[in-house]
Amino acid sequence: MGVITLVMLGSLAVLAVAGVVLWGQEADRPDPSAVLRGSTSEHPLGTDHLGRDQLARLLSATWPSLLPAVTATLLGAAAGITLGALTAVVGGRAARLLGALINLLLAFPAILVAMFLAALIGAGTGGAVVALAVASAPGFARVTQTLAAQVAGTDFMAASRVLGLRRPRLLLRHVLPHIAEPLLLNVTVAAGSALVALSGLSFLGLGVRPPSYDWGLLLNQGLNRIYTEPLPAVAPGIAIVYAAVAFQLLGEVLATAAARRTRPQPEEEPAARPARTDRPADPDHVLEVDDLRVALPTADGVVRPVRGVSLTLRRGEMLGLVGESGSGKSLTALAIADLLPDGARATWGTHRFLGADVESLTREERRGQLATGMALVFQNPASAFNPSLRVGTQMTEAVRTHRGTPRAEAVDQALTQLHRVALPAGRRLLRARPFQLSGGQRQRVAIAAASMTRPDLIIADEPTTALDVTVQRQIMDLLRRVRHDDATAILFISHDVALVADSCDRVLVMYGGTIVENLPAHELATGARHPYTRMLVTSVPDLAAENDRPLRAIEGRPPDPSGTAPGCAFRDRCPHRLDRCAVESPVLSPLGPRHEVACWQPPPAAPSGERHQTEEAQK
Numbered sequence: 001m002g003v004i005t006l007v008m009l010g011s012l013a014v015l016a017v018a019g020v021v022l023w024g025q026e027a028d029r030p031d032p033s034a035v036l037r038g039s040t041s042e043h044p045l046g047t048d049h050l051g052r053d054q055l056a057r058l059l060s061a062t063w064p065s066l067l068p069a070v071t072a073t074l075l076g077a078a079a080g081i082t083l084g085a086l087t088a089v090v091g092g093r094a095a096r097l098l099g100a101l102i103n104l105l106l107a108f109p110a111i112l113v114a115m116f117l118a119a120l121i122g123a124g125t126g127g128a129v130v131a132l133a134v135a136s137a138p139g140f141a142r143v144t145q146t147l148a149a150q151v152a153g154t155d156f157m158a159a160s161r162v163l164g165l166r167r168p169r170l171l172l173r174h175v176l177p178h179i180a181e182p183l184l185l186n187v188t189v190a191a192g193s194a195l196v197a198l199s200g201l202s203f204l205g206l207g208v209r210p211p212s213y214d215w216g217l218l219l220n221q222g223l224n225r226i227y228t229e230p231l232p233a234v235a236p237g238i239a240i241v242y243a244a245v246a247f248q249l250l251g252e253v254l255a256t257a258a259a260r261r262t263r264p265q266p267e268e269e270p271a272a273r274p275a276r277t278d279r280p281a282d283p284d285h286v287l288e289v290d291d292l293r294v295a296l297p298t299a300d301g302v303v304r305p306v307r308g309v310s311l312t313l314r315r316g317e318m319l320g321l322v323g324e325s326g327s328g329k330s331l332t333a334l335a336i337a338d339l340l341p342d343g344a345r346a347t348w349g350t351h352r353f354l355g356a357d358v359e360s361l362t363r364e365e366r367r368g369q370l371a372t373g374m375a376l377v378f379q380n381p382a383s384a385f386n387p388s389l390r391v392g393t394q395m396t397e398a399v400r401t402h403r404g405t406p407r408a409e410a411v412d413q414a415l416t417q418l419h420r421v422a423l424p425a426g427r428r429l430l431r432a433r434p435f436q437l438s439g440g441q442r443q444r445v446a447i448a449a450a451s452m453t454r455p456d457l458i459i460a461d462e463p464t465t466a467l468d469v470t471v472q473r474q475i476m477d478l479l480r481r482v483r484h485d486d487a488t489a490i491l492f493i494s495h496d497v498a499l500v501a502d503s504c505d506r507v508l509v510m511y512g513g514t515i516v517e518n519l520p521a522h523e524l525a526t527g528a529r530h531p532y533t534r535m536l537v538t539s540v541p542d543l544a545a546e547n548d549r550p551l552r553a554i555e556g557r558p559p560d561p562s563g564t565a566p567g568c569a570f571r572d573r574c575p576h577r578l579d580r581c582a583v584e585s586p587v588l589s590p591l592g593p594r595h596e597v598a599c600w601q602p603p604p605a606a607p608s609g610e611r612h613q614t615e616e617a618q619k
Contacts, residue, residue, distance in 0.1 A: 002253050008246035015062040023056035028211075047229045048221060057218060058239060065214040068129045075133035076194075077187045080140025081176075088148035088157075088175050089167045102145060105138035111197060119208040128207040132197055136190060143186055145181040151198050181258055185251050192247030194398040199240050203544065215239050216505035283458055284356060286456045286489040287313040287336065291349035294331050294340065294513075298562075303564050305561040306331050306346075307513040310588070313457065316487040318479075320504035320521060321556045322497055322536065326558050328513040329493045333459045336491075337376055338366065352457055371402045375450035377413045379462040381442035392430030397447035403453065410452075417448035421478050440471035451486070458482065459491045464499065476503055498540050501525060506594070510532045512559045512569030517595040529591060531574045568600070576603050 031051030038046045038152045045054035087095045117131035160174055201207035202216030215236040222232030294306035306328040321329050335346040351358040354373050378384040385394055396410035415426040421444040423429055434442055443463060450458055454574050464472040483490050492502050500507055501524040509517040515532040528534050535554045556573035571581040578600055
């Protein structure tokens with residue numbers, strides 16, 4: 001498409017420049033002996049009523065046809081974009097008045113406004129350009145108003161107003177640069193429409209007037225003998241369509257290029273696939289994942305935020321996954337649930353869910369298995385629910401789609417689940433929309449919706465974040481109840497080390513895209529052996545600590561996920577690092593019963609004083 005667009009626009013540019021120079025004199029030279037002739041070798045498109053060559057007039061009309069269209073588009077865009085962008089920088093009353101004005105102007109069809117103004121101003125190129133510019137301005141204003149509204153409510157706009165920046169600076173510095181790309185695409189597409197509209201005005205006698213001419217006027221002059229000599233009428237029509245399509249394709253090409261910039265393409269060469277393991281499936285395991293890796297293409301190269309994660313989950317088990325932000329916890333969960341963003345790729349040695357090898361399933365089988373056997377509870381239920389649909393519709397959708405449950409029965413199941421999560425206002429709540437509920441209610445509804453299909457695995461991705469302590473405890477009680485009543489396995493992702501230690505059976509500690517420690521939850525406070533895990537535990541705030549003592553924190557920064565340096569990812573922040581850590585990455589190795597550590601020299605267990613402080617902090 002890019003090559004075709006370039007060729008079409010290039011041909012129009014050449015004709016616009018060379019048309020008047022090469023064929024201008026011939027186009028204006030009358031020949032009384034060759035009046036209204038048909039197509040001949042000397043005049044391929046025939047001649048007009050004065051004997052002028054129609055092909056020469058068609059080619060030399062390229063510039064008079066394109067220039068007014070582009071000019072009208074730019075004038076209309078300038079006026080409309082200014083009017084629409086002002087709604088983001090003026091006060092509330094002025095913004096409402098401008099919005100009402102835009103709505104009023106949009107009530108009149110643009111082409112009728114252009115015809116009325118062209119007749120009012122007077123026929124001619126200038127009048128047609130002004131008329132079309134005025135008629136197209138409201139459309140640009142509405143698009144700009146919509147785009148600017150998204151910028152007007154941002155924090156940086158509020159900060160700019162606090163700093164006292166004047167409206168012209170707000171407009172030019174903070175509003176227009178953020179919406180320039182979609183506006184450019186609209187201007188490009190509108191140029192093609194303007195060409196058609198101006199040609200229509202000339203065709204009706206409201207645009208270009210003789211002795212000047214453009215494609216619309218040539219089309220009008222050739223229409224009188226279209227049944228005897230169709231070429232003089234068809235050729236200007238083809239020229240109008242050709243130029244309009246060229247402008248439309250330019251907009252498509254620019255939009256595609258913009259999409260490529262925001263959605264990087266995956267790497268050209270596929271990453272090496274880890275060797276598959278042939279270990280037999282354990283019937284008690286709900287989930288088995290070995291050597292999971294995730295690659296994300298970006299504009300700066302491929303980022304690998306998950307590098308060789310292995311985990312298993314038994315029925316009824318709650319497995320905690322902890323680590324700093326950016327360690328790869330949520331991407332691990334999304335890869336397991338087949339919900340990675342576009343362009344991201346996941347590879348693994350083994351991936352079994354409910355005893356079935358995921359790769360052996362078809363796409364439809366895999367979706368059906370995940371839809372009924374796995375459920376997710378997201379960190380922010382406000383964005384997880386569709387605000388335009390009622391709660392009941394979203395709760396019953398999965399069982400009705402994948403289980404074929406009748407609507408009445410699905411509603412009864414939803415009421416049961418709501419009562420189970422201590423939301424007794426059943427049918428009234430089912431008729432509500434998500435934004436009508438509080439944060440705690442939405443999270444309870446999310447857990448109830450996740451339990452509708454009685455899944456074998458629930459992935460809870462920080463479900464208690466931003467909730468107060470009381471609601472947080474209620475949510476954790478609900479997850480424990482679901483786990484014990486239905487023997488549901490739960491993968492619980494959280495930053496709260498104390499909450500994980502209190503609620504889970506096992507804990508996986510993640511750092512730099514890998515698992516650095518796997519240990520029972522009751523040993524997290526006293527038996528952690530990896531330096532990173534120890535630092536996470538000791539950084540838990542202690543309410544009994546002195547007020548003037550600073551909170552403990554892990555010095556340094558997490559590793560860059562795009563980095564490829566060898567050695568241990570934690571070595572720069574580790575007080576126990578060895579020379580070996582800089583050249584060789586440690587592997588997860590058994591340290592005791594159900595305890596694995598990825599460290600070349602695990603430090604000894606925490607001293608008794610430190611253990612007591614840590615236990616008190618977690619309490």
